[in-house]
Amino acid sequence: MYSEKVMDHFMNPRNVGEIEDADGVGQVGNPKCGDIMKMSLKIENNIIVDAKFKTFGCGAAVATSSMATELIKGKTIEEALAITNKAVADALDGLPPVKMHCSNLAEEAIKAALEDYMRKKNGETGDNKTTSCGRRCEDIEHLHKD
Amino acid sequence: MDKKFIYLDHAATTFVKPEVLEAMLPFFNEKYGNPSTIYSIGRESKKAIDEARDKVALAIGSQANEIFFTGSGTEADNWAIKGVAYANRARGNHIITTAIEHHAVLHTCQYLESDGFEVTYLPVDEYGLVTPEQVRDAVKPNTILVSIMFANNEIGTVQPIEEIAKITKEKGIYFHTDAVQAIGNIPINVEKMGIDLLSMSAHKFYGPKGVGALYVRKGVKITSFIHGGAQEKGRRASTENVAGIVGLGKAIEIATNNMEAKNKKLIELRDKAIKEVMEKVPYVRLNGHPTKRLPGNVNFSFEFIEGESLLLMLDMVGIAASSGSACTSGSLDPSHVLLAIGLPHEIAHGSLRLTFGEDNTNEDIDYLMQKLPPIVERLRQMSPLYVK
Ligand SMILES: Cc1ncc(COP(=O)(O)O)c(C=O)c1O
Ligand SMILES: [Zn+2]
Numbered sequence: 001m002y003s004e005k006v007m008d009h010f011m012n013p014r015n016v017g018e019i020e021d022a023d024g025v026g027q028v029g030n031p032k033c034g035d036i037m038k039m040s041l042k043i044e045n046n047i048i049v050d051a052k053f054k055t056f057g058c059g060a061a062v063a064t065s066s067m068a069t070e071l072i073k074g075k076t077i078e079e080a081l082a083i084t085n086k087a088v089a090d091a092l093d094g095l096p097p098v099k100m101h102c103s104n105l106a107e108e109a110i111k112a113a114l115e116d117y118m119r120k121k122n123g124e125t126g127d128n129k130t131t132s133c134g135r136r137c138e139d140i141e142h143l144h145k146d
Numbered sequence: 147m148d149k150k151f152i153y154l155d156h157a158a159t160t161f162v163k164p165e166v167l168e169a170m171l172p173f174f175n176e177k178y179g180n181p182s183t184i185y186s187i188g189r190e191s192k193k194a195i196d197e198a199r200d201k202v203a204l205a206i207g208s209q210a211n212e213i214f215f216t217g218s219g220t221e222a223d224n225w226a227i228k229g230v231a232y233a234n235r236a237r238g239n240h241i242i243t244t245a246i247e248h249h250a251v252l253h254t255c256q257y258l259e260s261d262g263f264e265v266t267y268l269p270v271d272e273y274g275l276v277t278p279e280q281v282r283d284a285v286k287p288n289t290i291l292v293s294i295m296f297a298n299n300e301i302g303t304v305q306p307i308e309e310i311a312k313i314t315k316e317k318g319i320y321f322h323t324d325a326v327q328a329i330g331n332i333p334i335n336v337e338k339m340g341i342d343l344l345s346m347s348a349h350k351f352y353g354p355k356g357v358g359a360l361y362v363r364k365g366v367k368i369t370s371f372i373h374g375g376a377q378e379k380g381r382r383a384s385t386e387n388v389a390g391i392v393g394l395g396k397a398i399e400i401a402t403n404n405m406e407a408k409n410k411k412l413i414e415l416r417d418k419a420i421k422e423v424m425e426k427v428p429y430v431r432l433n434g435h436p437t438k439r440l441p442g443n444v445n446f447s448f449e450f451i452e453g454e455s456l457l458l459m460l461d462m463v464g465i466a467a468s469s470g471s472a473c474t475s476g477s478l479d480p481s482h483v484l485l486a487i488g489l490p491h492e493i494a495h496g497s498l499r500l501t502f503g504e505d506n507t508n509e510d511i512d513y514l515m516q517k518l519p520p521i522v523e524r525l526r527q528m529s530p531l532y533v534k
Contacts, residue, residue, distance in 0.1 A: 002458075010458060016528050027530060031492030034452060034471060034480065038530035054530040056492075058454035058471070062528065 002059055003093040009063035014070050017052040023120065026112025029105050035061040039069070039109040043117055048072050048080055053109070060095050060102035064088050068106035077117075080110055150464035152510045156350075156442055156503035157299055157327060158468055162393065163352040169396040170354065173389035181386050182377065191388045198395025202359055205402045206344065207335035214360045214378045215391050219326040219347025220250040221371070222360040223293075225382070226322045226343040227254045229368035230291045231263055234320070238288030244268045244276050245486040246303075247295050250345075251324050252482075255293075264288070273435035274303035274487050282313050291320045296328035296344075300470055300483040300499055301434030302443025304332065311340035320366060326350055326358075330401030331440055332409070342366050346398075348390065352504070353397030357390030408504060412441035415502045415511060419444050422515050427522055433484060433497060442502040445470075447484070447493045450532035451525040456498055459521045465514060470497040492531065 002010070018025075022040035029036040035057030042050035051069040055062050068088050072080040085103040089095045095103055153161075162170075173194065179187030181195055196210070203210040216222045231241060243255055245267045255265045266284045268276050281292060292314050297304045307323055314321035322343035325334060329344075330351025336344055342363045349355040362368055374383025416439075420432060429449035448456065453469025460467050470481030471494070479485070480494035489497075500514070526532040 007458075010455070011462060013528065031490070031495065031531075034491070034495050036530055054528055056450065056529045056531050057452050059458045061452075062455060 001096050002063070003095075005091075005093045006059065006063040006095065009066040009092065010059045013053075013062055013066040015050075015052045015066065015073075016054065018054060019050055019052050022052075024113040024115075024117025026109050026114070026116050028108040028112050029057070031056075034058070035102055035105050037061065037065050037105045037109040039065070039113040041072075041113045041117060043077070046076050048075055048077070057105070058099070058102055060099035061105060063092055064095075064103040064106040065109070067091050068110060072110060077114055081114060083107065083110060150513065152465050152513060153505065154465060154467045154500040154502060154510070154514070157302075157440075157499065157501035159349045159355060160352045160503055161505070162354055163397065163400060165400060166353055166393050166396045170389040170393040173392055177388075181388060182375065191386075194388060194392050195386055198391045201395040201399045202346075202361075205398045206329070206361060207337045208361050209364065212361055212364055214362060214382050215386065215394070216358045216360055216371075216382060217387070218356060219324070219345055219350070219358045222345035222347070222358045223248070223250040223324050223326075224254050225360055225371040226345060226362075226368070227251065227291065227293055228258065229371060230320050230322065230343065230366070231258050233367040233369045234290040238286075238290040240264045240266070240286050240289040242266045242268065242281060242284045242289060242292045242294075244270060244294055246270050246274055246298055246300075246483045247293070248299055248324060248326065250326075251293055251295065268294075270303075270486050272487050273438070274298055274301050274433075274483065275435065275438065276305060276310075278306055278309040278313055281310050282317075285313070285317050285319065289317070289319050291322060293322040293324065296323045296325035296334065297332065297440050298434070298483060299327045300481055300497075301445045301487065302327075302439035302501075303434045304328070304438050304440065307341065308339045311342075314342075315340050327440060330398055331405075331442065333405060336361055336363070343368075348394035348397055351397050351401040354390050354393040357387050357394050359394065409441040412502055412504075415506055415508070416442060416444055418508065418511050419500060419502075419514065422511065423518065426515060426519050431493070433487065433489070440501075443499070444501075445497060445499045447489060448496045448498065448522050449493060450529045451496045451522060453480075453495055453497050455525055456496070456521065459525070460517065463517045463521075465517060468499045468501075470499065471495040 019040040019042050023043040024041040027038040038054045040052050051073050053065040055065040085107045088106050089103045177190045179191045181191040199210045199213045202213045259265050268280050311321050320342045324345045326347045329346040344361040347358040370381040372383045377383050431447050433445040453471030470484045484494035
């Protein structure tokens, strides 16, 4: 059901981990939804020089996390903010329709980490964790297995 | 090098045994007669169906004329519940079931609720058990049917069916059990146990997919399910799936032979898997009852990880298993069974079901134990919930 690219990023995820002296950290999702993603960024001169993630979630969630970190590395903050779920999914040669919601988390995690960076830059404190569910729960049809 | 393949998902479906396939094959092209006809190849088909019916009756201790073949376990569940509900509506509109039924039962009950029936979904304890007292307390003057699964498909918990049936009998209420996971796997006698209706499905006991049966005790008031010709006494019309029915008959016959010896082996595998996983993997819990469970079923929750990821990684090393995580079901919620036994969402997401069958060996468990712990550790290293 997954493309080869998704399986590659799932089995060999790029950039797993946490950056110790990160400039921005964001965590999105909640256990109820089933996927949680934590992203940490190193930013120099408005450019994302390093990105790492940790993800609790399905194959699609892990693969989109991995791909998202790859896509934003070397990008400016503005470019990174412009990255959408769809762009991440496309870069993975697509996701099965029932899994598109899992990719929302990657976009949200990037935004959360960058917001954290901005806040820190502006001298605000506090960590940036949201438990918002990036999966638009109410939109998704409940399918059932045997 | 051969790619390893170890099948640990027998509760999802089983392979068709060679003897079963062999029994079925002639009915596709050689003995293809319509059982409702009078010439020789038609009579042969009819005879084959009768023999299969006898085999099912023998296996569950019923009369042959109380067995009706269906297109699946789901169909048998639909028929039992809707059929009894509509035929007995004048007597009452209340049905009692449990929170951990298969969707074939749950969604049928929900459908009936939309048509004016009232349904009580009994909660279960931490092991997934209901008690006969819960059933007794839920009975109301308008209760017409109790439907409680024999054994749960996810956590393997086996219910106190005989005790529950005593209560329904005493109260004059029909008792249906979805025995799809139990038939062919543990001994069942409908007469001795006091069961009025029972659903089964051939593909859970080494028979073909797409064929099942409903046992309906003589005298039970039930509507017909498929209206049409005179097949299955006109209650479930349509030209019979002769090969499938023959396969079901052969499979149940084989399954009931030597059941004790086969179960002894399955229980050994099951308990070996439970013991070794609990010993070798930290932060794990066993879901379901330690002993009141199907011989071939184990179900674990691994904290901090998500089930689909686990299944994908197991698949990469040739192990086929199943999970109750949301991401494997296409729904947003993890399994209703795991939530019903009180697991928090994140623990329910990290569940792994392994169901053993006759083709499994001790070496399969050794291979599993070689692969599973490092995979769990690897996923934990990736998880933001896992802080050492
Ligand atoms: C407990 C239970 N009931 C019903 C069913 C449905 O059976 P079938 O697949 O034959 O429709 C299953 C199988 O998935 C099951 O495990
Ligand atoms: Zn997911």
